[in-house]
Amino acid sequence: MLCQEDYHMIIHLHRQGxxxxxxxxxxxxxxxxxxxxxxxxxSPPSKSRKPKPSKLDPYKPTIDRLLQEDVWNAxxxxxxxxxxxxxxxxxxxxxxxxxxxxxxxxxxxxxxxxPPGKQLQHDWGEIxxxxxGQVKKIYFSVNTLGYSRRFYFWATECMDAEHTLESLIxxxxxxxxxxQEVLVDNQKALVLAHSPGGHVRFNPRFLxxxxxxxxxxxxCRPRRPQTKGKDERMVGYIKHHFxxxxxxxxxxxxxxxxxxxxxxxxxxxxxxxxxxxPVMERFHQEQTALIPLPMQRYxxxxxxxxxxxxxxxxxxxxxxxxxxxxxVGKQVIxxxxxxxxxxxxxxxxxxxxxxxxxxxxxQGWQTQADHHRALWAQCTVEQRSLAxxxxxxxxxxxxI
Numbered sequence: 001m002l003c004q005e006d007y008h009m010i011i012h013l014h015r016q017g018x019x020x021x022x023x024x025x026x027x028x029x030x031x032x033x034x035x036x037x038x039x040x041x042x043s044p045p046s047k048s049r050k051p052k053p054s055k056l057d058p059y060k061p062t063i064d065r066l067l068q069e070d071v072w073n074a075x076x077x078x079x080x081x082x083x084x085x086x087x088x089x090x091x092x093x094x095x096x097x098x099x100x101x102x103x104x105x106x107x108x109x110x111x112x113x114x115p116p117g118k119q120l121q122h123d124w125g126e127i128x129x130x131x132x133g134q135v136k137k138i139y140f141s142v143n144t145l146g147y148s149r150r151f152y153f154w155a156t157e158c159m160d161a162e163h164t165l166e167s168l169i170x171x172x173x174x175x176x177x178x179x180q181e182v183l184v185d186n187q188k189a190l191v192l193a194h195s196p197g198g199h200v201r202f203n204p205r206f207l208x209x210x211x212x213x214x215x216x217x218x219x220c221r222p223r224r225p226q227t228k229g230k231d232e233r234m235v236g237y238i239k240h241h242f243x244x245x246x247x248x249x250x251x252x253x254x255x256x257x258x259x260x261x262x263x264x265x266x267x268x269x270x271x272x273x274x275x276x277x278p279v280m281e282r283f284h285q286e287q288t289a290l291i292p293l294p295m296q297r298y299x300x301x302x303x304x305x306x307x308x309x310x311x312x313x314x315x316x317x318x319x320x321x322x323x324x325x326x327x328v329g330k331q332v333i334x335x336x337x338x339x340x341x342x343x344x345x346x347x348x349x350x351x352x353x354x355x356x357x358x359x360x361x362x363q364g365w366q367t368q369a370d371h372h373r374a375l376w377a378q379c380t381v382e383q384r385s386l387a388x389x390x391x392x393x394x395x396x397x398x399x400i
Contacts, residue, residue: 117289177290
């Protein structure tokens with residue numbers, strides 16, 4: 001049965017012009033399956049399955065602790081958990097340990113070098129610095145090309161999925177092209193799970209973006225930071241160079257402006273220690289191997305759905321925003337860009353209905369006058385005769 005990543009690989013290889021029979025061999029399926037995937041244009045909606053409980057589940061923390069202490073003998077581990085009350089078989093234990101054996105510590109690590117345009121490594125760092133006179137913790141993404149070691153970094157206040165995807169797009173634009181594959185860490189924004197057989201389940205939005213930019217997503221093995229050592233090194237380089245030279249900023253935008261200037265004047269001009277050559281010199285060799293940028297930029301906005309209330313408003317981030325009265329009682333799709341623009345789309349045809357700028361609750365409800373004209377036209381004011389009030393006034397007061 002094909003997984004989401006298999007569907008993505010089939011489409012990716014087809015775009016490169018590889019024959020369907022060769023794609024079938026690469027993926028491990030029949031040629032008819034490849035044709036069906038290409039005809040339907042992607043993967044069917046995934047169905048989540050709840051994992052079955054196992055007798056081994058209560059003892060997995062103990063097993064993981066022993067493996068971290070470099071105890072890999074299944075017999076020894078079996079005796080340890082039996083003493084704690086485990087009454088299952090050794091085969092169940094061995095099935096759990098075997099996929100983890102590649103993670104066993106080795107005495108030496110050989111650096112893996114990639115050809116031009118092959119790989120980009122992504123990682124996040126964090127640091128406290130002065131912004132507008134106050135000490136704030138900020139996060140910065142680092143995206144490094146494997147061949148030339150040229151990198152791009154971008155600072156923000158959050159490292160969720162939307163900001164992670166935005167950081168990758170900014171790096172593609174900085175380099176003027178896209179690598180064949182992007183190697184990421186195991187943050188939940190991008191990687192949802194690793195299966196025992198080595199299979200990786202990626203965030204659907206990350207797969208969608210990978211399809212848009214035509215690169216293959218890759219994930220590091222758990223607890224194996226050496227896999228993306230080039231990018232790990234650049235995180236430290238930024239902390240000990242950029243943030244030592246620049247220690248205070250007027251705003252986050254000012255920080256990123258300084259970062260781009262520093263990248264051009266210093267980071268891009270450095271001599272790489274391994275190759276003893278300027279980074280930009282190697283980048284010029286790599287640039288021609290990068291995939292060209294698509295005509296349309298991928299939309300990294302937050303995506304959610306909302307029900308339009310009877311009064312023609314929706315609730316977003318603690319405040320209320322008007323929607324055309326024709327959508328009252330219907331579901332709409334909202335998209336919030338990273339710069340605070342709220343776009344509201346029709347839930348059926350995905351047509352843009354209106355735009356707002358996000359405002360704090362202190363600014364009050366955000367209303368566009370033409371949204372509720374029909375609702376106001378339906379409102380009527382009840383007319384009463386003043387005689388009823390005259391009767392109340394003329395009525396004598398009761399005696400006590």
